[in-house]
Amino acid sequence: MIKVQRSKKLSGFVSIPGDKSISHRAIIFGSLCVGKTTITGLLESEDVKRTIEAVRQLGAKVEKKNGKWEVYGFGVGGFTSPENVIDCGNSGTTCRLLMGAISTTPISAIFVGDKSLSQRPMDRIIEPLSEIGVKCTAREGSFLPITLEGTSSAIPPDFESRVDSAQVKSAVLLAGLNSRGTTKYVEKTLTRDHTERMLMFFGGKIKSEKTDNGYVHYLQGLQELKPQEITVPSDPSSASFFIAAALMVEGSDITIKNICMNETRIGFLKVIDKMGASIEVNNKKTICGEPIADVRVKSSRLKGVKVPKSLVPSMIDEFPILAVLAALAEGETEMKGIEELKVKESDRIFSMAKGLRDCGVNVFFGDDYMTVKGTREVRGGQLINTFSDHRIAMSFMCLGQVTQKPIEISESASVGTSFPGFVEKFKEIGANLSSQTSR
Numbered sequence: 001m002i003k004v005q006r007s008k009k010l011s012g013f014v015s016i017p018g019d020k021s022i023s024h025r026a027i028i029f030g031s032l033c034v035g036k037t038t039i040t041g042l043l044e045s046e047d048v049k050r051t052i053e054a055v056r057q058l059g060a061k062v063e064k065k066n067g068k069w070e071v072y073g074f075g076v077g078g079f080t081s082p083e084n085v086i087d088c089g090n091s092g093t094t095c096r097l098l099m100g101a102i103s104t105t106p107i108s109a110i111f112v113g114d115k116s117l118s119q120r121p122m123d124r125i126i127e128p129l130s131e132i133g134v135k136c137t138a139r140e141g142s143f144l145p146i147t148l149e150g151t152s153s154a155i156p157p158d159f160e161s162r163v164d165s166a167q168v169k170s171a172v173l174l175a176g177l178n179s180r181g182t183t184k185y186v187e188k189t190l191t192r193d194h195t196e197r198m199l200m201f202f203g204g205k206i207k208s209e210k211t212d213n214g215y216v217h218y219l220q221g222l223q224e225l226k227p228q229e230i231t232v233p234s235d236p237s238s239a240s241f242f243i244a245a246a247l248m249v250e251g252s253d254i255t256i257k258n259i260c261m262n263e264t265r266i267g268f269l270k271v272i273d274k275m276g277a278s279i280e281v282n283n284k285k286t287i288c289g290e291p292i293a294d295v296r297v298k299s300s301r302l303k304g305v306k307v308p309k310s311l312v313p314s315m316i317d318e319f320p321i322l323a324v325l326a327a328l329a330e331g332e333t334e335m336k337g338i339e340e341l342k343v344k345e346s347d348r349i350f351s352m353a354k355g356l357r358d359c360g361v362n363v364f365f366g367d368d369y370m371t372v373k374g375t376r377e378v379r380g381g382q383l384i385n386t387f388s389d390h391r392i393a394m395s396f397m398c399l400g401q402v403t404q405k406p407i408e409i410s411e412s413a414s415v416g417t418s419f420p421g422f423v424e425k426f427k428e429i430g431a432n433l434s435s436q437t438s439r
């Protein structure tokens with residue numbers, strides 16, 4: 001358990017660990033090349049460790065040498081059947097991307113996960129894979145454990161996604177890499193495009209265009225990828241917690257270096273800008289096909305906003321921390337079209353609404369929306385259930401920096417999923433947190 005109390009100002013320079021989505025993909029793409037891929041700044045979180053272990057089981061060699069990670073793969077189509085189940089732990093990205101990546105190689109694998117992942121829908125992956133001829137047997141048709149039997153004679157799909165999901169898109173594209181012919185994938189809104197960017201960085205080709213129907217991606221199969229040296233930028237989703245805390249705590253001024261500023265990831269920055277946040281973006285650069293920059297944030301008085309639906313996919317992981325900011329803003333913040341939050345590591349609409357209400361905030365919510373009524377002073381004084389969800393835990397650790405009464409957070413172990421060392425880093429810039437018991 002963690003006790004969180006009001007802090008004085010937050011200040012200083014912060015370095016945030018590597019981006020989670022890019023880290024998973026760097027390992028997977030490395031394992032799809034013959035030869036050595038080197039990764040600098042890989043996020044060493046529980047989720048990414050699951051992907052490392054999984055590709056090792058599929059035949060790749062992955063090791064850390066002199067602070068960098070090295071991946072030696074066997075090329076597209078080179079995976080071998082794992083001897084044991086692939087345990088994805090809490091990681092939807094590991095499970096969904098790897099189901100796609102192995103599906104067009106004639107091997108079989110059993111995917112399992114923890115309690116939360118075993119309740120998350122996998123039919124969104126099974127459906128396109130079935131269409132190309134892959135056999136998946138899932139508990140109740142959609143849930144882990146899943147047995148997947150890959151095929152060597154995949155029929156490339158012309159697939160239109162029902163959900164805006166980068167994991168589904170990536171699974172289909174990774175499957176298409178080892179299929180004959182062209183894979184076509186259509187999504188209504190452009191979701192995070194790290195797979196497309198990294199594919200090109202590894203020497204592959206993909207054509208993406210905006211049409212009246214949405215975004216269409218064409219991928220020619222049987223491409224050869226070339227090993228690369230990758231540097232992973234800092235994770236904008238992890239940065240959002242420190243950004244939010246600095247906005248809320250009076251007198252704060254922090255700078256976060258090298259944040260990934262990919263357009264498909266910065267919806268949160270756009271929304272807080274509308275809310276009146278004082279944000280400066282400096283030192284814009286590009287590394288390994290991804291734009292990065294340093295972001296300076298100063299505490300600001302925020303006002304409520306209507307979050308445009310079009311921005312939802314580009315800030316899908318930032319809604320818990322946005323809800324916290326909304327609680328402190330002047331007026332109401334409306335979040336609509338957020339049904340995907342119900343199938344994240346926890347039902348994030350419910351988890352956030354419950355925690356905020358417990359702290360005395362007025363929240364209205366339904367299956368696809370949440371409205372938070374802002375108040376200058378949030379009471380707090382409660383034990384908050386994180387539902388073992390890393391982003392809920394970090395969100396309330398931020399809120400506790402400004403509540404009138406201290407709050408307690410039910411656990412902090414989940415934070416290791418995406419941001420190992422969060423508590424220590426947060427303390428370094430002045431946050432007020434203390435462990436109540438050792439876990």
Ligand code: S3P
Pocket residue numbers: 020021022024093164165166167168170192316317340
């Ligand atoms: C991710 C995509 C998103 C996001 C998740 C990581 C990815 O999930 O929530 O944390 O790396 O592709 P969905 O694809 O389910 O939206």
